[in-house]
Amino acid sequence: MKFIQLVGKYGYLIYKTFAKPDSWRMFFRQYIREMEKQGIGSLAITIIISIFIGSAITMQMVLNTDSPLLPKYVTGLTTRETILLEFSSTILCLILAGKVGSNIASEIGTMRITEQIDAMDIMGVNSANYLILPRITAFVTVVPFLVMFSMFFGILGGYLVASMTGIIAVDDYVYGIQYTFKPFYIVYSLVKSVIFAYIISSVSAFYGYYVKGGALEVGKASTDAVVKSSILVLLFNVILTDLLLM
Amino acid sequence: MIEVQNISKSFNGVEVLHNISAVFESGKTNLIIGQSGSGKTVLMKSIIALHRVDSGQILYDGRNVPDMRRKELKKLRREIGMLFQGSALFDSLTVGENVMYPLEMFSGKEKDEIIERAKFCLERVELTRAFDLYPSEISGGMQKRAAIARAIALNPKYLFCDEPNSGLDPKTSLVIDQLISEITREFNITTIVNTHDMNSVMEIGENIVFIYKGNKAWQGSKEQIYDADCQELNDFVFASDLFKKVKAVCK
Numbered sequence: 001m002k003f004i005q006l007v008g009k010y011g012y013l014i015y016k017t018f019a020k021p022d023s024w025r026m027f028f029r030q031y032i033r034e035m036e037k038q039g040i041g042s043l044a045i046t047i048i049i050s051i052f053i054g055s056a057i058t059m060q061m062v063l064n065t066d067s068p069l070l071p072k073y074v075t076g077l078t079t080r081e082t083i084l085l086e087f088s089s090t091i092l093c094l095i096l097a098g099k100v101g102s103n104i105a106s107e108i109g110t111m112r113i114t115e116q117i118d119a120m121d122i123m124g125v126n127s128a129n130y131l132i133l134p135r136i137t138a139f140v141t142v143v144p145f146l147v148m149f150s151m152f153f154g155i156l157g158g159y160l161v162a163s164m165t166g167i168i169a170v171d172d173y174v175y176g177i178q179y180t181f182k183p184f185y186i187v188y189s190l191v192k193s194v195i196f197a198y199i200i201s202s203v204s205a206f207y208g209y210y211v212k213g214g215a216l217e218v219g220k221a222s223t224d225a226v227v228k229s230s231i232l233v234l235l236f237n238v239i240l241t242d243l244l245l246m
Numbered sequence: 247m248i249e250v251q252n253i254s255k256s257f258n259g260v261e262v263l264h265n266i267s268a269v270f271e272s273g274k275t276n277l278i279i280g281q282s283g284s285g286k287t288v289l290m291k292s293i294i295a296l297h298r299v300d301s302g303q304i305l306y307d308g309r310n311v312p313d314m315r316r317k318e319l320k321k322l323r324r325e326i327g328m329l330f331q332g333s334a335l336f337d338s339l340t341v342g343e344n345v346m347y348p349l350e351m352f353s354g355k356e357k358d359e360i361i362e363r364a365k366f367c368l369e370r371v372e373l374t375r376a377f378d379l380y381p382s383e384i385s386g387g388m389q390k391r392a393a394i395a396r397a398i399a400l401n402p403k404y405l406f407c408d409e410p411n412s413g414l415d416p417k418t419s420l421v422i423d424q425l426i427s428e429i430t431r432e433f434n435i436t437t438i439v440n441t442h443d444m445n446s447v448m449e450i451g452e453n454i455v456f457i458y459k460g461n462k463a464w465q466g467s468k469e470q471i472y473d474a475d476c477q478e479l480n481d482f483v484f485a486s487d488l489f490k491k492v493k494a495v496c497k
Contacts, residue, residue, distance in 0.1 A: 023351045115334040122294060122406075123348050124323035 010206050016128040017136070017205075030134035038100050038135075039142030043149065049095060050088070050150040054157025057082050062167045075168050076158070076176015081185070083154035088147050089189040090237045093196035096143070097229045101204035104135055105225035108208030109218035117209070132205040136198060143197035144190045151186070188244050195240065196233045203229040247272050248293065248404065248436050253302030255292055262288045264460045266302075272403075272436040275427050275450045279441060280457035281482060287408065289457060290440045294326065294406060295319055306404065324352055327397030327435075329407040329426075333389040335381040341368070341392045342377035348400045367395040371425060387418035394425060398433065405430065407439040411446055423449045444483060447471070456482070 021027035061075040108131055111117050120127040155177055162173040204225035211221045248270040255263040262285045270276040280286045291297045293304055295311050304311040306322060314322065335344050345364040349355060355363070368374050371391040376384050381392070390410060397405060407426055411419035427450040430437040441447065447454060451468035456479045464476040471483060 026350055111336075114332055114337075115330045116336055118296065119328065119330060119334040119336075121296070122323055122326060122328045123351070123400075124320045125348075125351055 009210065010202075013128055013132070013206055013209060014202060016126060017132040017202075019126055019129045021129055021133065022125055026130070027134060030130070031138050034134050034138030035142050038139050039145065042096060042099060042142075042146055045095070045099065046092065046146045046150050047153045049092070050083075050153035051157040051160070053087055053091075054079065054083060054154035055161045056157075057087070057154075058158035058161045058173070059165075059167065072169065072172035073176035073179050076173040077179050078176075079158045079173075080155060080177040080181070083151055084185045084189055088150040088154060089192040089196065090233065092147060092150050093143070093193060093200065093233055094230050096146070096197075097200045097204075097233060098226050100139060101200045101225050101229050102222045104201060104204040105208035106218055106222040108132070108205055109211035109221045112209065112211045113214055113218060128209065132202070132209065135205060136201040139201040140194055140197045143193045147189060147193040151189070188240075191244065192237065192240050195236060199232045199236060200229045203232060247307055248438065249303075249305040250289075250293060251303040251305070253289075253292060253299045253304065255288055255297060255299050262460050263292065263299075266457075266460075266462045268455045268462055268465060269453075270436055270438050270455075271453055273431060273434045274437070274452040275430050276436070276438045276453040276455070277441060277447060277451045278438060278455050278457060279447055279451075279482070281442065284457045285460040286440050286442075286457045290406060290408060290438065293438065294328070295323075324348075324400060325403045327400070327402035327405045329390070329393050329397050329405070329410055331409040331412050333381070333386075333393040335389055335392055335396070337381050340378050340380055341373065341384065341395075344381070344392060345396045345399050348396065352400060363399065364395075367399050368392070370398070370429070371395045386413055387415075387421065390414065390418075390422050391425065394422075394429065398429060398435075401433065402435060405435045405437040407437065407441075409441055409443075410439060411441065411443045416445065419443065419445060420449065426450065447483070458482075 058075060058079045061078045065074045065078065108117075111131070117127045117131070120130060158177075159170070159173060162168045162170045207221040207225040207228070208218075211217050249268075250270075251267050252265050253263060253267075254261065254265055266289060278286045278289055288297060292299050293311075295304070295314075299312060302312075306325075309318075309322065311319070311322070335341070336347065339347065342361075342364055345367050346360050349360045349363055353360065353363075365374060365377065368377060371394050373388060373391050373395060376388060376392065381389055384392070405426075410422050410426060414422065423446050426437060426439065429435065439446065439450070448468055448471075451471070454464075454466060454468065454471065455462060456464040456476065458478040464474055464479045466474060471479070474480065474483075
């Protein structure tokens with residue numbers, strides 16, 4: 001029963017959110033601000049994590065595929081598939097759920113407990129639309145770009161390991177990452193990332209918007225936002241893999 | 247003018263407001279006073295339609311709020327300015343942007359006109375120099391004044407102030423009270439102030455509604471308060487020695 005109530009409350013908030021903005025000028029201003037904050041603000045962490053994870057995956061693959069029965073290019077191939085299919089979309093989005101999701105929930109939650117949302121409602125502003133729509137649309141817009149950056153830098157991380165440590169020949173690695181390449185895997189990854197971005201931003205906004213109480217509750221809402229959106233990302237990862245790849 | 251007629255409101259079966267009727271006149275500072283937990287905040291939130299009342303009518307110059315559709319309510323809310331207890335300024339915007347916010351949302355004016363109007367409102371509350379400062383960079387009293395400037399930006403017909411003096415020193419409280427009173431007269435606004443600060447009551451209370459345990463126990467002006475035949479009101483107003491002495495001197 002509680003679960004149905006929660007889904008209904010979420011549905012009503014989304015209905016209010018996806019209304020025509022009271023002022024398009026204000027909407028676009030917020031949209032640009034959010035893209036800058038969520039996109040540019042997450043770029044450094046995306047690049048750093050991707051390079052290091054790409055490097056680690058390559059090293060793991062070298063260690064675990066060290067067999068005369070397996071061709072040398074397998075390392076590059078498996079590194080590419082791991083990064084393209086799972087890391088750059090799912091794992092990156094889980095990391096962003098922690099960074100962006102908690103930020104959205106705590107920002108909106110603080111606005112709620114300090115009556116800033118009430119102030120908007122009394123002015124006749126659709127507060128859900130003003131606060132949540134730019135955040136969702138901005139995050140859905142920037143995440144595919146972050147995913148593409150992550151793919152590039154993840155594979156580059158493996159390349160750096162190959163060229164700097166010599167545990168695998170650079171030519172074998174480059175051959176591996178090109179071997180039987182399926183462009184659809186990139187499309188699959190981007191589609192997943194768009195859906196994950198929607199889940200993270202909307203679920204986090206939901207937990208922030210309905211906060212009641214004080215600072216303690218804002219902290220709890222922020223944690224709930226990260227936990228619940230991460231679980232939903234993992235659930236939808238399985239569903240989308242089944243729908244798009246199987 | 248705002249008129250409430252026989253309004254009642256319950257939460258989870260507990261009646262918080264019982265059959266309250268009152269008239270809040272335009273161009274006057276109307277006060278809702280009462281002890282903490284008496285129901286005055288619920289009454290104010292019901293009048294603004296943040297709470298839906300169980301029964302009764304809330305008439306804004308003849309327009310009944312409980313009968314309004316969402317669009318009508320939205321339109322009405324653009325005629326309302328509100329000063330919150332904690333100011334509720336948007337902390338991501340500067341003071342100037344805060345005042346410009348309702349204008350950018352609803353006025354449809356050009357940027358230059360909006361800036362001009364925002365500067366006028368800030369000048370009215372003597373806060374022009376804070377235009378580019380963020381709310382966190384100014385004092386509590388200045389935040390209240392900035393919130394008043396934002397509340398009057400769209401030329402509201404109705405102004406609501408929820409505990410405008412909470413957290414302020416007596417001198418700053420007086421400045422805020424006088425500002426509310428002046429603005430009310432200057433723009434002929436129907437102002438409703440929710441307070442339990444007796445200094446405010448004696449300073450600006452032109453029409454006072456006393457709420458006791460969810461009922462309207464008394465209504466009158468600050469001059470009538472000394473002779474009020476209402477024990478609950480006397481207990482509330484003359485709880486402090488200072489006001490007992492003031493009463494004695496007045497008599």
